[in-house]
Each structure stands twice: as C-alpha cells, then as structure tokens.
Amino acid sequence: MRATGFLAPTPDRGLSRQKSIWSVLHLDPVLLMLLLLLVGGGLFVLYSGADRDFGMIKAQGIRMGVALVVMLVFAQLDPSIYRRWAPWLYLVGLVALVAVLLVGVGAKGAQRWLALPGLPRFQPSELMKLVVPIMAAWFLSRHFIPPRLTHVAVALAIVLIPMALIIKQPDLGTALLVGTAGLFVVFFAGISWKLITAFLAMVSVAAPMMWFFVMRDYQKQRVLTLLDPQSDPLGAGWNIIQSKTAIGSGGWSGKGWLQGTQSHLEFLPESHTDFIVAVLAEEFGFVGMLALLGLYLLILFRCMYIAVNAQDSFGRLVAGALTMTFFIYIFVNIGMVSGLLPVVGVPLPLISYGGTSSVTLMAAFGVLMSIHTHRRMITA
Template sequence: MGFDRVLAEGDVMRRRATVLQRLHIDGWLLFLLFVLATIGLFILYSAGGKDEHLLIRQASSFGVGLLVMLIIAQVEPRLMARWSAFLYVIGVFLLLVVEFMGHKAMGATRWINIPGVVRFQPAELMKVFVPMTIAWYLARHNLPPSFKRILVSGVLLIVPFVLIARQPDLGTALLVMVSGVFVLFLSGLQWRWILGAIAAVIPVAIGMWMFVMRPYQKQRVLTFLNPESDPLGSGWNIIQSKAAIGSGGIFGKGWLLGTQSHLDFLPESHTDFIIAVLGEEFGLVGICLLLIVYLLLIGRGVVITLQAQTVFGKLLAGSITLTFFIYVFVNVGMVSGLLPVVGVPLPFISYGGTSLVTLMSGFGILMAIHTHRKWIAHS
C-alpha cells in the first residue's frame, strides 16, 4: 500500500508539472518569487513604519507584476527576438520624453507622470529592452562577435546609458549597461576585448568623475572611502546602516522591534537600505536565509540558461540571471559599506512599483525561454 501511495503521489506531481508546462509557468521560479515577495511585505511593513497603504501599494505592484510575468511567459522567444528592436526604440523615445517633459521629484527627473493613470520610470524598462535587443542582434550573426558587432552593441549600450545618467540616475544607468555587457560576455567575447575593456576602466572612470558625475555622486564615493569624515552629513547613511545590521546580532531584536528604523535614525529604510532593517530585526540568520532564497533563484536562472535551445535564449536568459545577481550584490555591498551608495534597490524587498514589475517581466522572459523549449525543438 505504501508503494502504491508513492506512485499515486508521483502521478499527481507529474500532472501538476504538465499543467504548469502548458501554462508556460516554471513552478520553482514561481514558488521562489512568492517566497521573496512574502518576505518583502513583512519587512516593508516594519521598515515603512507600519504604513498599511505602503504595504497595499507594494502588494498591488506585485500583483500587476505577476500578471505581466504570466502574459510574457506565453510569448514565444522568437517573437520576443522579432520585436526587441522595436521595443528598444520605444524605450529610447520614452527616455527622451523624460529628458524634455519628465516629472521631477527629489531633485531628479526620472518619471513620466500621467495624472490619475500611472507614474513610471522608463529607465527600468531598459533593463529588459537593452539585453533583449543586443541578444537579438548578436544571435543573428556568427559568434564570437566581430569588432563591428561589438561596436554596434556598444552604441546600443551608450545611448540609454547617457540618457539615464542625465536624469540623473547613475545607478540605473550602470545596471542597464551591465545587462548589455553580460550579453556580450556570454556571446564568447574574445579575451583581448575583455582585457582591453578592463584596461579602459581607469580612464573611463576618470572621465566619468570629471564630466559625468554630479557633486552628490562624487561625495558618495568619498564617503564610501571614509564615512567617518562627515558622520552627520554624507556619511550618516552608511554609519547608521552598519549600526543597524551590527545591533541585530545573530538572531535579531524581533519583528517590529528595530530601533534604528523606527526612531528614524536609518534613512530610506523602506527602499535602498531595507536590508539593514532585516538585519536589525532578524539578525545574521535572517540575512543568510534571504541570501539563500536569492541563490536558489539565481541557480534556477542558471539552469534555464544552460537548457535554452537557441542562442538568443541563452544570451538573454544568462544576462537576466547575472544582472539579477548584480542587483543583490550591489545593494548588499552598498548597505554594508563595501561599495559606494548608488541607489540600487534590493530586488522584491525594497519598495518600488516600476522596479518590481520590471523584475517580474524579466522572470516572465525566463519562463518563456524555458517552457517553450519543446516547441522550439520541433519547429
């Protein structure tokens, strides 16, 4: 009887897997995304000062993102490739709209605001459109890419980078560029080009310092090098963030019992510095558990990348997965004082509607690449 029960349970699991496959849903991705979203809502409730409206808006954004993800998952990868260039042009056009007619808030012009309808950041869309377009372009030609292909890809990267950096939003601009660079790297870029790019980092960094970076961005770098030089000014964020994480110890103070965020010592506690709230309330154990969920999600993305059956699918899935890793790495490094503060939110945990929907769109693309494999193989 026990053996028959095991067989029956196995049949049920196979049927469920078949249903998910027909709906073009990857069960593991969906499960891990729900786990992250649930953790995010718990931490956001505390970090946002028990603001229920903030929680409802974030949950609503996740619901919209989930719907967008499921819709994108139904799209065949070859159709994505066909429309990628058009989406890129639309994205650049929206960045130009922001440049001349964008909504200004907190000293930056990053949003398109349609009163009573929606307010969103077009720069977030380019995190998906840029790698998709470069993957489509490179996949149409023999790999590794020639110098001409690399040059064209570079132009496709530079245009949105400059427009986003002018908003100013250097953090998002760098993430958009990184997403495209990952596509180039995965396309089999020759080592001479990689070494050349590494050698160019220093002069490029000097040029950005002199001509691109704003005074407050330069101050962030100087603060990273020596936060104690201005403890009540530019160094306040990092010092309070590290104090919050350190005060949590191994197991934390308990949910809703953090002092740094609830007494307003920790700025931006519900956005860029939210992991400091997690560290204070749940300690090292809580942070490690969150990182494990992230690693499982990234590992699933790597599996999907390896199993992709087209060059376009491999390049795009790999770029999305590696870029997601960079999101987590940069935010955790930034909040713990290991990297300069660049305004990168923690995926699925930090508050932000457009960012959340964009992330879900990326995972919808991963699902589409993975679940359409059989169709591709027989087409």
C-alpha cells in the same frame, strides 16, 4: 491466429498525455514558488521597516499582484516574439529617453519620468533594463558566435547609447544596471579575454574623466562618503554609519521581529526602501541574512539552469543577462547598505517598497519562463 499482446498495437502514451497546468500557463513551478516565498518574506520584513504601516503593506501587496500578472503575461509570449520586436522596442525606448530629457517630469533634482495623456507616469529607463539585453542578444544571435570585433563594437554601441541618455537624467544607478545587463550579453556571446582586458583598461582611463566631466557633485560626495563616512557623521555619512550600526547590532539571531531600534527610533533613514536589508539584519541577525541570501541563491541557480538549457543562442544570451542583472541588484544593494559600495539608490529586489523595479524584475522572470516553457521538441 489471435494477435498476441506483444504484437497488438498500443496507444502512444506521450501523445495522449495531458498537459499540466504549468505547461498551459507557461510557468516554471520551481521558480514561481521561490519568487512567491521571497515576496511573502519581503512583505513580512517591510511591515517592520515601514513602522507597522498597514496601508503601505496593502499598497505594496497590490503592486506585487500587478507584477505577478505582468510576469504571467510576459511568460505567454513566445521568445520569437521578443526577437522579432526587439529593434522596434529599442527604438521606442530611445525616443522615450530623449523625450524625458526634453519634456520629462522632474522630482528631487532629477528628470526621469514621462507623463503621457491617458497613461500613468512611468520611467522609460526601467523599460530599457529589459529592452537593451534583448536588443543586444537579437543583434549578436544573428551573427556567428563568438562575435567578430565589428559586431562587438555595434553591440557596445547598442548598450552605451541608452546608458548615456539615462546618465543625463541623471540616474547613475539605473544607467549602471542597464549597461551591465547589455554588457553581460556581450560577455556571454564569447568575446576574447583580450577584448575584455582592453575594455577594462578603457574604463580605467575614462574613470578620471567621468569624475571631472560626467559625475554631479552629489554623486562625487557619495564616493567620498564611502571612503570616509566619519568625515561628515551627521550629514552625508549618516546613512552608512546608521546602516552599519543596525547590521552589526543584530548579532547571530537578531533582536526579534518589530524589535529593531535603529529603524523604529528613526535613526535609520529609508528603512522601507534602499536600507531595508539593514532592518532585516538587525531583527533577524546573521541567521536571517543567511536565509535571505540562500533564497536569492536558489533563484539565481534556477535562472541559470533555464539559461543553460535554452534551445538557441538568443534565448541563452537573454536568460543569462537577465539572471546576472538580478544578481547585480542584490550585490549593489547589499554592498551599499554595508558600506562596501557608494549609495546609488538601487532597491533590494522584491523586498524594498516600490512598484516600478518590482514590475520590471517580474517581467524579466516572465521572459525567463517563456524561454524555458516554449521549448520545441527536437525530433531525430
């Protein structure tokens, strides 16, 4: 009897299906498209913020190209590699931070860089923005979730030691970003609200001590300027006053690209770096700011989707912490430019001029893509 079509064997389409180019490259097309859109828009705004300096745009384009390559490389590595190498990377980072304090290269009153023979000058603190959350996730994922009090204490030590070394450089802005990234790992691990309340109480008690024994004079001046910028309008308060003037003058739709007066007449300082969002608000107005915040929000949603769908606790903790670190970049920069937070030198992510922070952020997105694309099929 001839076999019917119902009984005839058919090839397994799932096994014969070819992998897409995105699967081969271990890239998430949605996140990649959003990042490219943000980088392209950032170069567009930077051209105005840099007062039409094409050389600066070219240099930033090269840096962004390098950052994208770094993202691609980090995306190729299996998350198990990050887990396995976390303790060693953390140890190397601590040694590098100590070396910065001993033999680091100084500039503008801060000692933050290392200059090793045969290597370009770099900031070890930027490396710790990635290493600290990965190390904290490595430790906590090895134990039961939610963690016990002793495990929380060890995780906090993992976070606070490099944070203290970075504060000594001094670099309070980077220290806060590193500490926040690690603390988000501890928070996502599921600690109780009692511990969170106790930690916030400890921070509140320690804040006055930090003011008298940790913070430098210029850092204190930033806080005082935030509270009353008009006390020194031609000195310490100049940046915030001019930034708020630029933002307010943009109105609903802005003055138009390249038509901003605060930046092009040199009233607004650092218009191509920390205060570039003021340039965007002046030239594109409220509509432009909504577009920027909407794009950032889509990136954050996609990253949180990746974090929620990670297959193990290590991946979820790392992805969640890196996502929230990106949010803190956005929140702190826009907050300080609009006069809601002290000026701490945090750039607007992937828009402000500069290469170090862009490479670090793209490396973080590469880790997120690695977590998302290296998921293993679970069989019954």
